[in-house]
Amino acid sequence: MPTPDRCRLADLRATEEKRFRDLHPRSAALAEDAAGPLLAGVPMPWMTRWPGAFALTVDSASGARLVDVDGIEYVDLCLGDTGAMTGHALPQVAEAISRRAATGLTTMLPSTDATWVAAELARRFGLPSWQFAMSATDANRFVLRFARHLTGRPRIAVMDWCYHGTVDETLAVLDGGRVVPRPGALGPQVDVAATTAVVPFNDAAALERRLAEGDVACLLMEPALTNIGIVLPEPGYLAEVREITRRHGVLLVNDETHTLCAGPGGATAAWGLQPDLLVVGKPIGGGVPLAAYGMSAEVAARLAGSMLGHEIDVAGVGGTLTANALALAAARATLSTSLRDDDFAVATPLAERFTDGVADVIEQHDLPWHVQRLGCRAEYWFCPPPRDGAAAAAAVDEEFEGFFHLYALNRGVLLTPFHNMALFSPAHTAGDVDRHTEVFGGAVEALMG
Ligand code: PMP
Structure with a gap:
């Protein structure tokens, strides 16, 4: 050779x-x-x-x-x-952005496009209930918080050498069985050994062993790794992941921010996956910052009560300009004509x-x-x-x-x-x-x- x-x-x-x-x-x-x-x-x-x-x-x-x-x-x-x-530079996005710029960009109230965009995401990904974020990083952070809130468990699980944005707890890798900060992560913000379980991709037995410990709220994963190069799932692996997570009461979150390249509903739709929650970001606003997270009817029902109340603005979910009219107009123009x-x-x-x-x-x-x-x-x-x-x-x-x-x-x-x-x-x-x-x-x- x-x-x-x-x-x-x-x-x-x-x-x-x-x-x-x-x-x-x-x-x-x-x-x-x-x-x-x-x-x-x-x-x-x-x-x-x-x-x-x-x-x-x-x-x-x-x-x-x-x-x-x-x-x-x-x-x-x-x-x-x-x-x-x-x-x-999609012309239809340019047109929607300029129209919206002349009619107000951010009000912290719903705009007329939010429901259309959520319904379109529900149609594409098969999950009925949606919220928005400014970036996929933010959406992942919110989803992790929901998972801990719903399960009362302290840890989240991710794949070894994953990338899910600048989410502190996900910047973790395995080092001889120990969970340590990912090489390159500046000033680790949290002790990843305490917050995060890390398992190798394509290893259902390792996932089973780790989740059996009972302390994991959710597994956040890309259906195929795309951030350490593309690593495709072996046949049957994702079905095993679903079965194992379900059996241990661990919420399964598919991060489709990159795997959206598999089709209009990402790998979830292309491969018939059934996550409890799903995150998507990057291109959905046609270049305008926007991300979204969707959830099953069951998760939505369990969360609904927590979305109300005097202290929801300090719940650790959302942001002042999140779901602004500009981003949602751009997303409607994008998703109605593209991807x-x-x-x-x-x-x-x-x-x-x-x-x-x-x-x-x-x-x-x-x-x-x-x-x-x-x-x-x-x-x-x-x-x-x-x-x-x-x-x-x-x-x-x-x-x-x-x-x-x-x-x-x-x-x-x-x-x-x-x-x-x-x-x-x-x-x-x-x-x-x-x-x-x-x-x-x-x-x-x-x-x-
Ligand atoms: N999830 C995945 C799978 C990603 O690849 C990335 C970014 N590369 C993110 C989340 C974070 O996206 P952003 O940097 O737009 O927050």
């Missing part, structure tokens, strides 16, 4: 770094200006993760394209890490074309790599498919990853800055996919010599 040469990789990386600087003088100047007033020179820490010496400044984004301030156009396979999974079966009928075959193209290159070079897909999201790895999060984390190769990202960026293709992930929208074309395949092939060729 041929292995790419690390010395060659370092040389190639240096060439790409120079090319990046040469191509982006205007972004470089803006990054220099930003270094003063912005901590780390960026408005949000994740933006330091992009490849290249500085983050690109974006001028505009439309459909599947993004243009930077140096006038370079990219095929956008990141789509705002799912926030723009519809494609950028529907027709849209996935375009986007998912493009992701298939992507995996076919990448698999061909891997095969041609006889590399021990693989490419994985979930609906309209695809990803390649520099190893065989991992079965759980820990194996996936151990397989991350930052040197390779950084090189492939930069090589693609320098040739007009933008990958998601975390992992080797590509997301497709109905605005992408077969030509966009082929552009990536060509660039990926070029990078492998350069690496193999």
